[in-house]
Amino acid sequence: MYQKSYKSPIGTLYIVEENEKIIEIRYENEKEEVLEKNTKILEKAVQELEEYFKGKRKEFDIPLNPKGTEFMKKVWKELQKIPYGKTTSYGKIAEKIGNPKASRAVGMANHNNPIPIIIPCHRVIGKNNKMVGYALGIDKKEYLLNLELKVKETEEK
Numbered sequence: 429m430y431q432k433s434y435k436s437p438i439g440t441l442y443i444v445e446e447n448e449k450i451i452e453i454r455y456e457n458e459k460e461e462v463l464e465k466n467t468k469i470l471e472k473a474v475q476e477l478e479e480y481f482k483g484k485r486k487e488f489d490i491p492l493n494p495k496g497t498e499f500m501k502k503v504w505k506e507l508q509k510i511p512y513g514k515t516t517s518y519g520k521i522a523e524k525i526g527n528p529k530a531s532r533a534v535g536m537a538n539h540n541n542p543i544p545i546i547i548p549c550h551r552v553i554g555k556n557n558k559m560v561g562y563a564l565g566i567d568k569k570e571y572l573l574n575l576e577l578k579v580k581e582t583e584e585k
């Protein structure tokens with residue numbers, strides 16, 4: 429397991445790789461025992477994140493292996509289908525995974541998403557378009573959504 433720190437527009441992110449797949453992106457360096465190292469996968473993750481923050485990347489190609497329950501993995505896979513610059517609700521995600529009454533569980537899976545930004549949990553909002561919880565902070569969620577909206581608006585002009 430290796431990690432690389434990346435100074436992003438929303439603060440320093442710590443990207444963690446295991447077996448040539450990204451397993452985690454943290455805002456705080458909670459695992460200081462993880463060796464800081466440049467690997468091909470970590471370099472590619474940083475490059476893709478830089479392209480995303482510059483508005484040049486809408487989908488990530490980096491291999492992922494988020495750790496979680498089968499339910500969580502199902503939710504995270506569905507999150508990756510939310511189009512760039514669009515939002516959806518916890519209830520709609522619950523419906524799409526075939527469990528319409530599981531919106532709270534979807535919210536918990538969203539909260540526990542170990543690879544934010546790349547698995548775009550920031551695109552899930554509450555009822556009535558309310559900004560609700562985001563592990564990196566609501567201000568970061570708003571930043572990411574605004575970034576995507578600005579890029580989409582620029583492209584549509």
